[in-house]
Amino acid sequence: MEAVSVIIPAHDAARTIARTLASLASEKEVIGEVLLVDDSSSDATATVASDAALRCGLPLRIIKSSCRDAGGSRNLALEQARFPWIYLIDADDLHLEGGLRALLAKASAQPGPGMVVGAYRRHVKGEERSTKLPGGYVASGPANACAYLEGRIRSIAVGSALVSRRVVGETRFATGLAYDEDTLFWTRVMAKASLAVVTRPIFIYFVSVERSDDRFTVRPAKGFLEWRLALRRLRSCGIAERSLKTREGLVALKIARVHYARGDFDMAARFLNVAEAAPRAGADVWRCMRYRLKIALRRRFSAPAAQLQRA
The missing domain is CATH 3.90.550.10 (Spore Coat Polysaccharide Biosynthesis Protein SpsA; Chain A)
Incomplete structure (x- = not known):
């Protein structure tokens, strides 16, 4: 060998x-x-x-x-x-x-x-x-x-x-x-x-799930833009545009999930917008819908709790 x-x-x-x-x-x-x-x-x-x-x-x-x-x-x-x-x-x-x-x-x-x-x-x-x-x-x-x-x-x-x-x-x-x-x-x-x-x-x-998720919370918007620029350079390898856009959506959905889990619903919603704009398989369509609903519900029920704390 x-x-x-x-x-x-x-x-x-x-x-x-x-x-x-x-x-x-x-x-x-x-x-x-x-x-x-x-x-x-x-x-x-x-x-x-x-x-x-x-x-x-x-x-x-x-x-x-x-x-x-x-x-x-x-x-x-x-x-x-x-x-x-x-x-x-x-x-x-x-x-x-x-x-x-x-x-x-x-x-x-x-x-x-x-x-x-x-x-x-x-x-x-x-x-x-x-x-x-x-x-x-x-x-x-x-x-x-x-x-x-x-x-x-x-x-x-x-x-x-x-x-x-x-x-x-x-x-x-x-x-x-x-x-x-x-x-x-x-x-x-x-x-x-x-x-x-x-x-x-x-x-x-x-x-290490925590360490892996931490990567998505440091400068999330700037980090995503830097990564997307590197992703798009794959065009030189003959990678189809649809595949690049699909990857953008998958990563954006992952970032949205991490921010939702950590209570940053505004950032989660921003990345969910990116994920929803990308080509998606059926399972990912459902995941986006589910997180959209979960964000709406958490926002709705967290607002009265915050008001009670201020009172």
Whole structure:
């Protein structure tokens, strides 16, 4: 089998990085290098990683970074990766034994795909909630990319996919975005890659729902406009306009949901307007209607309560 460049962005990851590296130890025969990008850490991330890699026999190379951005850190490593295949995993997730070899075995099949996507286990608050299986992929790269943006193909979690360095080429992660930079990267890669899937879980994805939702509340309007500008650059990949507008609606609906849950009904209503203006599947039409009703009801019943408090 050909060797793999493993890329791990890390910021203040001293508490988790040893465990992540240990989870990769069973794959060391196919790992050519582990590129850990130590991005402005204020803890002992680099020291802990070096010690763990030495114990595990992993070929670790530490790249210092000051970009404070996971996408930017991954880009630095992509520039320096030397092996034919790229595998990305975060510094707080766990690789599952044999997963990387399963991806490589599929990649070695004839005709060889440029990208292989596997399943993953999703953990929330320390509990395994579900196993997410890839599905819905077709032979056409652009068709996969459009379906991915529109939510008709399950999102790829970093840690579940293997991609050829040749296919990645000059493709890089968007930087400075609050969210969805992974989606933009995978869409660009998918648009030019033949793709295969494996149904075995490749890694465990530890999800922080609160941290994920927080991203949508920092400068929500400006953050959305910056993200939408990056999204629209996907036109250069041949992505259909409808797919771009559908993605805008999906993200706007997600932002509306977060702001509604946190009691900011005005902001929720603003993003709901964006979601309602986008092309939507039947389920999303219903979600918009439901949130519109919920916002109206919460506003109606919260107003008398506020008046009583003032009295």
